[in-house]
Amino acid sequence: MKSVVAEKELSGVLLSARRSARLRAFKEHIVSYLFIAPYFSVYLFFVVLAVGWAIYLSFTYYNMLQTPTWVGLENYIRLFTDDPVFLLSLKNTFYFSIITGPLGFFLSLFLAWLIDETRSLRKAFTFAFYIPSMTSAVALSVVWLYVFAADKYGFLNYFLAKWGIITQPIIWLRDTRTTLLCIMVVSLWMSMGVGFLVFTAALQGVPKELKESGMIDGANKLQQFIYITIPILKPALLFGAVMATVNSFQIFDLAQILAGFPSVLYSAHTIVAHLYDYAFIRFEMGYAAAVSVLLFLITMIISRVMMRLLSSRDA
Amino acid sequence: MKRLIPRDLTPSSAIIFVSLIVGSVLSILPILYMASTAFKPLSEILVYPPRFFVRQPTLVNFTELNYVLGKTITPLSRYIFNSVVVSGGTVFVSIFIATLAGYSLAKRNFPGKNLIFLIIVSGLMFSPHVTLIPRYMILKRFALLDSYWALLLPWISGSYGVFLMKQFIEPVPDELLEAAKIDGASQWQIFRRVIVPLCKPAWCTLSIFLFMWSWNDYLSPIIFVKSDAMYTLPVIIDRVNSVVSVDRLGASAAGSFLITVPVVIIFLVFQKYVVETMAHSGLKG
Numbered sequence: 001m002k003s004v005v006a007e008k009e010l011s012g013v014l015l016s017a018r019r020s021a022r023l024r025a026f027k028e029h030i031v032s033y034l035f036i037a038p039y040f041s042v043y044l045f046f047v048v049l050a051v052g053w054a055i056y057l058s059f060t061y062y063n064m065l066q067t068p069t070w071v072g073l074e075n076y077i078r079l080f081t082d083d084p085v086f087l088l089s090l091k092n093t094f095y096f097s098i099i100t101g102p103l104g105f106f107l108s109l110f111l112a113w114l115i116d117e118t119r120s121l122r123k124a125f126t127f128a129f130y131i132p133s134m135t136s137a138v139a140l141s142v143v144w145l146y147v148f149a150a151d152k153y154g155f156l157n158y159f160l161a162k163w164g165i166i167t168q169p170i171i172w173l174r175d176t177r178t179t180l181l182c183i184m185v186v187s188l189w190m191s192m193g194v195g196f197l198v199f200t201a202a203l204q205g206v207p208k209e210l211k212e213s214g215m216i217d218g219a220n221k222l223q224q225f226i227y228i229t230i231p232i233l234k235p236a237l238l239f240g241a242v243m244a245t246v247n248s249f250q251i252f253d254l255a256q257i258l259a260g261f262p263s264v265l266y267s268a269h270t271i272v273a274h275l276y277d278y279a280f281i282r283f284e285m286g287y288a289a290a291v292s293v294l295l296f297l298i299t300m301i302i303s304r305v306m307m308r309l310l311s312s313r314d315a
Numbered sequence: 316m317k318r319l320i321p322r323d324l325t326p327s328s329a330i331i332f333v334s335l336i337v338g339s340v341l342s343i344l345p346i347l348y349m350a351s352t353a354f355k356p357l358s359e360i361l362v363y364p365p366r367f368f369v370r371q372p373t374l375v376n377f378t379e380l381n382y383v384l385g386k387t388i389t390p391l392s393r394y395i396f397n398s399v400v401v402s403g404g405t406v407f408v409s410i411f412i413a414t415l416a417g418y419s420l421a422k423r424n425f426p427g428k429n430l431i432f433l434i435i436v437s438g439l440m441f442s443p444h445v446t447l448i449p450r451y452m453i454l455k456r457f458a459l460l461d462s463y464w465a466l467l468l469p470w471i472s473g474s475y476g477v478f479l480m481k482q483f484i485e486p487v488p489d490e491l492l493e494a495a496k497i498d499g500a501s502q503w504q505i506f507r508r509v510i511v512p513l514c515k516p517a518w519c520t521l522s523i524f525l526f527m528w529s530w531n532d533y534l535s536p537i538i539f540v541k542s543d544a545m546y547t548l549p550v551i552i553d554r555v556n557s558v559v560s561v562d563r564l565g566a567s568a569a570g571s572f573l574i575t576v577p578v579v580i581i582f583l584v585f586q587k588y589v590v591e592t593m594a595h596s597g598l599k600g
Contacts, residue, residue, distance in 0.1 A: 035506075138549045
């Protein structure tokens with residue numbers, strides 16, 4: 001008799017213990033969610049919902065005055081078959097990104113490495129290379145418009161003529177052959193940004209002993225960099241690569257300031273320029289949303305590819 | 316005081332050093348030109364070939380800038396105020412809620428944690444311009460279009476803050492948190508007394524980036540804001556630049572200088588924490 005009662009009491013105690021443990025865990029979880037809630041609610045609204053809304057809109061015709069009407073894939077089809085300006089913007093953006101993305105990335109890495117190998121003036125060098133990225137395209141347009149000015153007094157034209165390289169001033173920002181080039185140069189100049197700082201910091205974290213052991217084994221500085229330093233830097237490299245990629249595909253305000261909007265024969269028309277044109281000038285929201293979705297897919301896919309290439313999960 | 320020229324100077328390190336000097340000078344040159352032009356009297360601006368240093372510095376360009384803008388209803392000070400509110404607000408609010416969220420993601424276990432973090436990090440992998448149109452509509456729906464919220468909320472929803480804070484808080488030893496718990500601290504107290512004091516380096520780093528990005532942002536104001544009084548500095552500077560004629564070059568440069576200086580100052584003040592932040596986050600590997 002006693003044992004049955006005792007057993008019941010014991011299981012009762014165990015049950016309530018388990019229950020209060022679950023209640024405690026539940027309360028803990030609520031607190032966790034509460035901590036995340038402020039940020040995540042803004043994020044859900046302004047990013048997740050936004051992307052979803054863009055996807056929905058891309059299948060509609062919407063001019064802000066009437067309710068959206070469903071048009072299926074018509075926007076997408078039109079983009080690729082009936083919109084040479086869009087195709088040109090794709091070409092311009094890819095051309096721009098393929099060059100400035102990797103180039104900016106490697107330049108940042110290379111400069112960060114050079115600074116790391118130097119012993120004096122490191123902070124000064126870092127500051128000198130980083131400061132262009134702190135400026136806005138708008139602020140420096142004064143200078144760059146002057147550098148690329150089309151008359152013979154423009155900075156570039158003046159010196160190229162003085163050194164006998166050209167005989168006639170080049171209209172840098174209005175000649176379809178050179179507009180993208182100018183934008184690329186300025187963009188590269190400004191590209192030593194967050195990625196560069198991350199590389200600088202990451203390089204400082206590489207243990208000296210590893211590098212020295214490489215030296216002892218007879219490796220020169222470059223080999224040391226490639227075989228020892230870079231594998232350690234993988235997380236930083238991934239971060240820098242994704243940043244460089246995403247940034248290079250969204251080029252717009254710099255292009256607009258330098259080459260005008262619209263640029264001559266759309267030679268500097270980028271994907272975002274097209275988006276802006278159709279969304280906020282023509283108010284064809286559905287069509288512009290389709291452009292957004294394509295931009296989303298492009299940047300997402302390339303980022304995933306970077307992750308595949310540079311993931312340090314195997315390390 | 317380190318020697319400028321080290322004792323064991325090798326040819327390769329000399330080449331590296333010289334290349335760095337040349338590179339730095341090239342890098343700074345445009346900015347130097349802009350900064351010096353801001354202080355040049357008209358006579359010096361038009362000198363040919365261009366000078367990089369001012370002979371007779373003057374503040375006349377800044378008053379001229381104010382005058383140029385004074386022709387409209389809104390004074391320059393209003394635009395400066397707007398930029399300060401937007402950037403300051405972005406920095407403070409972002410850091411606050413990012414630290415809360417980062418702490419939760421780094422140190423607490425709860426169902427859906429990995430999924431939530433994955434969703435947040437995906438925000439880093441595509442261009443935010445994708446969301447321009449929907450954000451415009453959301454803001455319009457809630458009648459927020461011509462307000463500071465229109466400029467703040469998009470920045471606050473960025474993922475860098477949470478990502479950085481989570482990476483930064485993660486290596487904090489769990490023993491510290493448990494010790495506080497044993498001492499009877501509530502969740503909020505643990506957060507405030509243990510985590511927050513440790514976050515200063517990450518906050519400094521985030522301040523630099525968030526301030527810089529929101530301060531220089533040109534696209535958001537022209538899309539989300541309609542009335543003149545709500546514009547921020549980049550829009551105004553662009554306006555001044557676009558009507559640039561020879562006699563306005565100085566005002567143009569003055570405006571550019573004005574918009575660049577705060578960012579540089581904030582960087583110089585907080586930059587030493589950047590390395591410390593990266594060292595403690597997972598980014599260095």
